[in-house]
Amino acid sequence: MSLDFLPINILTSLQKLNLDKLYEIRLRKDYPIKVCYEGIYRYLSKNGVTILATESIICNQQDIENIINNVTEQSIYAYNEEIKNGYITTVNGIRIGLGGDCVYDNNGLVTLKNFRSLNIRIAHVIKNCSYKIFERIVLNNEIQSTLIISPPFYGKTTILKDLATQINNRYNYPLLIIDERGEFYSISGENIDAIRYSDKYFAFNNGLRALSPRIIITDELITESDWLCAKSVVDSGVKIIASCHAKNMEQLTGKKYFLNSIFDKYIVLNNYGFIDGGFTIYNKDFTVQ
Amino acid sequence: MRIIIGIILLIISVLIGCGLARKFTKRREFFNSFKDFNLIIQREISYSQSSIPKLLSSIENNDDFYKCIKRYYTNKEFYFESTYLNSQELNFFKQYLMQIGKSDKTSQGKLIESMGEQLSEKLSVATELEQKYKSLYIKLSVLIGLIAFIVCL
Numbered sequence: 001m002s003l004d005f006l007p008i009n010i011l012t013s014l015q016k017l018n019l020d021k022l023y024e025i026r027l028r029k030d031y032p033i034k035v036c037y038e039g040i041y042r043y044l045s046k047n048g049v050t051i052l053a054t055e056s057i058i059c060n061q062q063d064i065e066n067i068i069n070n071v072t073e074q075s076i077y078a079y080n081e082e083i084k085n086g087y088i089t090t091v092n093g094i095r096i097g098l099g100g101d102c103v104y105d106n107n108g109l110v111t112l113k114n115f116r117s118l119n120i121r122i123a124h125v126i127k128n129c130s131y132k133i134f135e136r137i138v139l140n141n142e143i144q145s146t147l148i149i150s151p152p153f154y155g156k157t158t159i160l161k162d163l164a165t166q167i168n169n170r171y172n173y174p175l176l177i178i179d180e181r182g183e184f185y186s187i188s189g190e191n192i193d194a195i196r197y198s199d200k201y202f203a204f205n206n207g208l209r210a211l212s213p214r215i216i217i218t219d220e221l222i223t224e225s226d227w228l229c230a231k232s233v234v235d236s237g238v239k240i241i242a243s244c245h246a247k248n249m250e251q252l253t254g255k256k257y258f259l260n261s262i263f264d265k266y267i268v269l270n271n272y273g274f275i276d277g278g279f280t281i282y283n284k285d286f287t288v289q
Numbered sequence: 290m291r292i293i294i295g296i297i298l299l300i301i302s303v304l305i306g307c308g309l310a311r312k313f314t315k316r317r318e319f320f321n322s323f324k325d326f327n328l329i330i331q332r333e334i335s336y337s338q339s340s341i342p343k344l345l346s347s348i349e350n351n352d353d354f355y356k357c358i359k360r361y362y363t364n365k366e367f368y369f370e371s372t373y374l375n376s377q378e379l380n381f382f383k384q385y386l387m388q389i390g391k392s393d394k395t396s397q398g399k400l401i402e403s404m405g406e407q408l409s410e411k412l413s414v415a416t417e418l419e420q421k422y423k424s425l426y427i428k429l430s431v432l433i434g435l436i437a438f439i440v441c442l
Contacts, residue, residue: 075340
């Protein structure tokens with residue numbers, strides 16, 4: 001994993017950590033840098049991590065600007081569509097959430113400026129982490145349309161990435177990844193096609209027609225359009241595996257745009273930072289499997 | 290012996306004249322490349338939106354302007370050893386590099402357009418100066434060299 005877009009003082013400190021256990025780096029102007037390391041938020045210090053704010057490295061405006069310039073290769077215009085959505089993704093799939101000021105004109109949001117906070121989400125590929133889930137979503141050798149549910153940071157994307165790999169390895173039919181934010185950058189395979197950096201409406205409609213997938217994998221169904229696209233895919237006979245932010249089934253079914261005719265299985269992740277375990281599977285009729 | 294010294298003086302004089310004249314050519318070439326790059330980046334921003342380093346890697350030109358800009362994007366520092374740009378022009382170049390790519394498409398479009406106007410002006414001044422002084426310096430150097438040669442005889 002390449003974090004060379006970070007300023008040298010931060011990078012030097014991070015090199016003292018086991019990057020496999022690093023999930024998040026949070027930078028806020030004039031405040032100590034925090035990292036989520038081994039699932040716990042701690043301060044980043046010269047010697048690694050610390051619980052003492054006094055020993056922490058303080059983030060300044062220049063650090064934030066340097067990171068933005070490095071990730072965008074000093075070409076913000078080339079990343080503006082992502083910036084308007086509140087994030088940028090590095091070339092190797094690390095997503096950086098942006099906090100700053102929105103700029104509007106008559107046509108709507110133009111860009112974000114005066115960045116003051118960054119949330120660097122470290123993408124992980126954990127081999128076979130979806131194995132238990134995979135076994136439970138196959139029925140008569142057919143993958144069931146499945147929605148993975150959890151609050152942010154429970155490992156939904158990591159599971160989706162591994163599911164894509166599992167399906168690619170075990171089935172010989174085309175799989176389409178709709179990767180709005182470039183987070184599936186590291187996933188490829190002989191059966192995998194990917195549409196990246198596109199909104200879901202375009203990707204679902206064009207991907208379905210042009211790439212004829214049997215399964216579509218995508219992250220985060222949020223808007224009404226996302227749900228309707230997912231429904232049209234399932235109505236076309238294609239299976240879909242997606243994720244959605246919710247704490248439990250009650251929250252999911254209470255969502256304004258939720259459609260209950262799309263998915264055969266619902267997987268609720270129970271543990272923060274998942275990967276090693278807890279999930280509950282619900283059937284189409286919301287009964288526990 | 291005097292003839293040889295005279296010839297040497299003539300050659301030195303002509304070389305100095307050519308060196309001075311070359312500065313005007315280099316200056317004009319610099320602004321020519323600068324203006325070209327500005328046009329390329331204008332097209333890039335409104336169409337394919339590649340990042341500047343990617344764009345630069347596809348440009349084979351390696352004159353002073355491109356050497357400097359490629360070095361700027363590789364090493365992230367401005368370094369231009371110039372004998373033909375004045376401090377105002379150097380500052381303009383530095384400011385350009387510091388601003389280009391640092392905002393959204395619309396703002397960049399406006400910036401590039403305004404830079405383009407200034408660059409056209411600078412290029413026409415550089416071209417005019419080259420036409421005016423290049424041949425003058427060469428003629429003068431030949432003349433001074435000949436006088437030195439005659440004096441030596």
